Amino acid sequence: MSIPQKTREYRLPKVDGFHNLTLTEAPLPKLKSTEVLLKVHAVSLQYRDLIVAKGTYPLGQKENPVPGSDMAGEIIAIGEDVKGWKVGERVSPNFAVDHVFGDPTAEIKATGLGAPIDGVLTEYKIVPAHSLVRIPEHLSYEEASTLPCAALTAYNALLGGNPVLKGGDFVLVQGTGGVSIFGLQIAVASGATVIATSSSDKKLETAKKLGAKYVINYKKTPNWEEEVLKITNGRGVDHVLEVGGPGTILKSVEAVRYAGNVAVIGFVAGQADTSQLPLLVLGKAINMRGVLIGSRQQFEEMNRLIEAVKLKPVVDKVFNFEHARDAYEYQDSQQHVGKVVIKVSKD
Ligand SMILES: NC(=O)c1ccc[n+]([C@@H]2O[C@H](COP(=O)([O-])OP(=O)(O)OC[C@H]3O[C@@H](n4cnc5c(N)ncnc54)[C@H](OP(=O)(O)O)[C@@H]3O)[C@@H](O)[C@H]2O)c1
Incomplete structure (x- = not known):
């Protein structure tokens, strides 16, 4: 050429x-x-x-x-x-x-x-x-x-921090956009149980086909954090991929277990009063971690996983x-x- x-x-x-x-x-x-x-x-x-x-x-x-x-x-x-x-x-x-x-x-x-x-x-x-x-x-x-942004952000959120996702953990993903769908797929590939939310039942059918075990329509069930607690017998999930931002973050800390992990990623859900956040986070000893995509080294590690499980x-x-x-x-x-x-x- x-x-x-x-x-x-x-x-x-x-x-x-x-x-x-x-x-x-x-x-x-x-x-x-x-x-x-x-x-x-x-x-x-x-x-x-x-x-x-x-x-x-x-x-x-x-x-x-x-x-x-x-x-x-x-x-x-x-x-x-x-x-x-x-x-x-x-x-x-x-x-x-x-x-x-x-x-x-x-x-x-x-x-x-x-x-x-x-x-x-x-x-x-x-x-x-x-x-x-x-x-x-x-x-x-x-x-x-x-892969470079959406997949690597989800990978970093679940497997790039400390503590990392373990097989058997519960993972909550919000909506069915780029980061969340990769979060769902990477969590399933790593042996986790996934709870997915969406505005649409049709999209939730797709989430189920991709391996989400539980799905919640957040329009029909605005208090979806209560549903998450029911699904997990009151314990809460181990990891939340928090893509909603101020509009969802209080619900995310309600939905996570004591000393669970909230990866702070996005802000698609608009503005809301978050003044209670520090109290809720300390009251449950929650780990919150801001995620900024990821490094080339993490990208290479992610691609090993993608190759190993033939993730599409x-x-x-x-x-x-x-x-x-x-x-x-x-x-x-x-x-x-x-x-x-x-x-x-x-x-
Ligand atoms: N920090 C980082 O490194 C990083 C990297 C990538 C992305 N981000 C951020 O992460 C967010 C998602 O990015 P993306 O590219 O994956 O977005 P996207 O593909 O455009 O996803 C948008 C989806 O979010 C869902 N959504 C909208 N409002 C919601 C709400 N109130 N509650 C739950 N879900 C809601 C909708 O899914 P349903 O119709 O299924 O509800 C919508 O289709 C953005 O804020 C972006 O800036 C951050």
């Missing part, structure tokens, strides 16, 4: 909605000796992409970014100092390209694709070689593009590159279960 000199890429010159997504053409910079050039095959969307486009992402974004954090593609050129990679290998860069191992730092957080630095909604992308992981062999590019990501719908805005609208409509993907390359 001849090395391209240009790339078609989306940018967000303004950030008050998806209508700002603008497809442009830009020259590719010269490859540094420690970098690789990737042909982007597929990109998956996150809730984060929606709020970056709306200008409400709370963790900071650059002016006029190329959006998108999660991609799968192939290496088409390699810097002269890069070792251990070949042209043609199927790879993804880690979400924060400099988060190689260990804890995040302010400097690492500032390397998150698609907000503080330009992202991956582009035909070709240059990334540092130290950000790369190999794609599990049984996954297509569309499937593999769902749930891809709800695939859109063409030219229809990226439709993909954003669909993700925003919350009709999806799992992941929404944009197919970037035609082959």
Whole structure:
């Protein structure tokens, strides 16, 4: 393949909605000796992409970014100092390209694709070689593009902290979006019993097919934390993947067992009064841990699990590159279960 000199890429010159997504053409910079050039095959969307486009992402974004954090593609050129990679290998860069191992730092957080630095909604992308992981062999590019943010966040929440998930633990996942569906699948793959909530009975049927043993419709059962306590004979769950934020967090601490674990991940459920939170947390000796995606090392460990159990990501719908805005609208409509993907390359 001849090395391209240009790339078609989306940018967000303004950030008050998806209508700002603008497809442009830009020259590719010269490859540094420690970098690789990737042909982007597929990109998956996150809730984060929606709020970056709306200008409400709370963790900071650059002016006029190329959006998108999660991609799968192939290496088409390699810097002269890069070792251990070949042209043609199927790879993804880690979400924060400099988060190689260990804890995040302010400097690492500032390397998150698609907000503080330009992202991956582009035909070709240059990334540092130290950000790369190999794609599990049984996954297509569309499937593999769902792993860097949603899957790694769920993996880190359940298996990246201390204490980690043990077989036999109860895990609560909220809603059927990207992080929660991966949380369900990773928990089941690790021998846990999963309780899933959703606004929709139809989506809960899908959650059951994926291995959730108990399901609760949080619209029909607004006091779902009481239902969780009933299911667990009053004990509560061992782990909660808390994606709702202020709107759900008090219920999550009611639903978790004494000294259980609440991974603080998201804020899809809107605002609410959380002034009781410190008292509830200390009163049950709960472990709360903020999760910021994960490191490349955790991504590699997660891929070992994905390969071992042949875990298949749930891809709800695939859109063409030219229809990226439709993909954003669909993700925003919350009709999806799992992941929404944009197919970037035609082959
Ligand atoms: N900290 C991190 O590292 C990290 C990483 C990834 C994502 N996040 C955050 O995690 C959250 C989820 O991200 P995502 O990309 O997985 O989102 P997503 O795929 O867009 O998921 C949205 C889903 O959340 C569910 N939901 C909405 N309101 C809810 C409520 N009140 N209670 C329970 N579930 C509700 C809905 O599912 P149902 O229709 O089934 O109810 C909805 O479809 C976001 O806030 C995101 O910013 C954080």
